[in-house]
Amino acid sequence: MQRKPVVLAIVFFFGVLLPGISISRAVAAERPNVIVIMSDDQGGGDYGFMGNPVIRTPELDAMHRRSGFLSKFYVSPVCAPTRACLMTGRYNYRTRCIDTYIGRAMMDSDEVTIAEFLRDAGYRTGIYGKWHMGDNYPLRAMDQGFQDSLVHRGGGIGQPSDPVGAEGKYTDPTLIKNGEETPMKGYCTDLYFDAAMDFIDESARADKNFFTYIATNAPHGPFHDVPEALYQEYRKVDFSPILVNQLNPKRLEQESDKLARIAAMITNIDQNVGRLFKKLDALGLSENTIVVYLNDNGPNTMRYVGDMRGMKSHVDDGGIRSPLVFHWPAKVAAGRSSDVLSAHIDLLPTLLDACGVAVPDGHKLDGRSFLPLLTGDATSLPRRQIVLQTHRGNEPQRYHHFALHEEPWKLVHPTGFGKESFAGEPSFQLYDLSKDPRQSNNLAKQHPDVVQRLKQGYDAWFKDVSSTRPDNYAPPRIVIGTEHERRSVLTRQDWRHIQGRPWAGNSNGVWLLEAPEPGSYEVELIFASDPPAGTATITVGKLTETLEIPAGQRRGHVTDLSLPAGQLTLAVDVVFDGKTQGPHQVILTRRDK
Structure with missing residues (x-):
């Protein structure tokens, strides 16, 4: 770090x-x-x-x-x-x-x-x-x-x-x-x-x-x-x-x-x-x-x-x-x-x-x-543009679900927050909010010059914010095994989703971790409801550990792992009745320090 x-x-x-x-x-x-x-x-x-x-x-x-x-x-x-x-x-x-x-x-x-x-x-x-x-x-x-x-x-x-x-x-x-x-x-x-x-x-x-x-x-x-x-x-x-x-x-x-x-x-x-x-x-x-x-x-x-x-x-x-x-x-x-x-x-x-x-x-x-x-030291400030964009997915897509504001104009492309991407060419909407705060009258065809100018502003903004760091949109990693947090509770909130609907019971994902030094850890698997009997496979790099999951037991599924230093990916595949899913939570506790 x-x-x-x-x-x-x-x-x-x-x-x-x-x-x-x-x-x-x-x-x-x-x-x-x-x-x-x-x-x-x-x-x-x-x-x-x-x-x-x-x-x-x-x-x-x-x-x-x-x-x-x-x-x-x-x-x-x-x-x-x-x-x-x-x-x-x-x-x-x-x-x-x-x-x-x-x-x-x-x-x-x-x-x-x-x-x-x-x-x-x-x-x-x-x-x-x-x-x-x-x-x-x-x-x-x-x-x-x-x-x-x-x-x-x-x-x-x-x-x-x-x-x-x-x-x-x-x-x-x-x-x-x-x-x-x-x-x-x-x-x-x-x-x-x-x-x-x-x-x-x-x-x-x-x-x-x-x-x-x-x-x-x-x-x-x-x-x-x-x-x-x-x-x-x-x-x-x-x-x-x-x-x-x-x-x-x-x-x-x-x-x-x-x-x-x-x-x-x-x-x-x-x-x-x-x-x-x-x-x-x-x-x-x-x-x-x-x-x-x-x-x-x-x-x-x-x-x-x-x-x-x-x-x-x-x-x-x-x-x-x-x-x-x-x-x-x-x-x-x-x-x-x-x-x-x-x-x-x-x-x-x-x-x-x-x-x-x-x-x-x-x-x-x-x-x-x-x-x-x-x-009261000023009644106005220099004219500016503000861009607001958010949608689902691992990386922002240009023009997907954004609004650009420059008084009195609003350039918007409302493609939907729940989607990871949109297909086809963007269809921009333009509104004069000083006259039309409810956005009832799309002026994009009447003012193509304004649309083009604001689009250029958006393009410059998107390029700028997307180049803040190398690998700008890589997810942050959870750092384990330090004095700051010896016991790390890993939840579905922060896993990288790979299977099913993200929070559904049958879903699965992996956690991106970083260990500053090698260490010995207790690993506990937790389930949200009483599970049937099954088998859990824990994988970190080349390390693999298998746990038998007794029926009806939500907690107490514990094993020990010696983890190396560096960037790690923790995966837990649990098989119940022939179907694979992830646990509800995983608790990693550093034992050797």
Whole structure:
């Protein structure tokens, strides 16, 4: 593993602070604290202040009234790409994080995150909730700058990366506390905010600046476990005002129940935001603490998105727009807003700008600071293009499922997130969003010159982001057997899929590993349900080990392997009733060190 270079300097009004020189208490007191809150699958219309007549968000509505606001803020169509862009200020295609699962939601460990920047600038850093860019060393949040970490694995609770015995538990979940599986009591969103407020309180008592990232997995599905009292309230609500499509009575009943569950989760987040502000008030920190709120992509159903169209996974505006609420009373006047084109890649440079942390020459960011728009130092910024592209597969395809924005234009090729590729020649759509936010009038034939110019811009962007590294889209590897993680839990979230549907019971895949040195390991195979009798073959390079799997036994299938140093591929082929599949999880534990 290569060490990351020192990439920052701290710049204050009186000069430059070199790395390694301590910051005086007086200087630190002038810097803002930072809290970023990002919900999961809450759409851009799921707020009272965005005109939603059904879902209650009184605390966020009040925050919006007290804050600065970006009304034209873009995110990626799905989870992990947005998170990579937000954490690095770089397009996710530069980071190797290109999809949401099967090894492609892992961010290269050489990327420098906002947590690393702020940690090295003297901030305490903590994450609470969803990371979704790698569950093992060196890819975890705790390896990427976060000094305190309470997270779930994978892309959400209720996925194959759940700790065994705690599958799907939003209430009383088992979370990962600084690398250790930790059973908790309470509802997951409440637990994240509780832990974040404890971290803030500890930081205040230590007289330390803090960066707190609260990334809820709500209102992401599954929807079986939601705040009960709020759910019962919303069951009585008529959701027809926020439905996009007409539904038959049975389907309407099902959709209304799902929306009641989603709305309950959203209002629960809102209540926690209110608790957070009360905590800041009690600590006397509200004035000089930046609190940012956004959602990671469009809504997880076809529902109200204001004057736009689309939902999660779409590159129409309803799938990639988020309100950006920026609360900083010390510098940003209540009610100040901007409609200048901005995106997730801009949040890191904006927060570093606010905190006086400069990115050195040679470290490439794609984003830019929008802080002058909110402080009143600027009413506009230079015209730019922003590209948002995400689809399934191991490597991005040119023109597949992208949107390019350059005010007022939107060039889009909506070929579908669920597909690995598209065939034939691209058929671009062009919209003037200043006149047509719902994208109803395709102007591509009327303005072929604009289409061609924006296409050239996209081509230059795609070439640039695809050439960041040699072998730019190679999946990152899990590093095993180090002091940082002696016990590595390998799940279907991060395997390289080779057979069946990726998470189906009969599917299979392999894990890409790296061992810095030879070592002796215990290998345990885990199954999601009681298996029939079978045989498992474990293969690592030229090493092969066979295990007999007794019927009805989910755990305890253990053997020892001596693994060499270097890049390794771990395969486990389990034969039940003449059919081959993979295990649910594999646990590798270093034994000789």
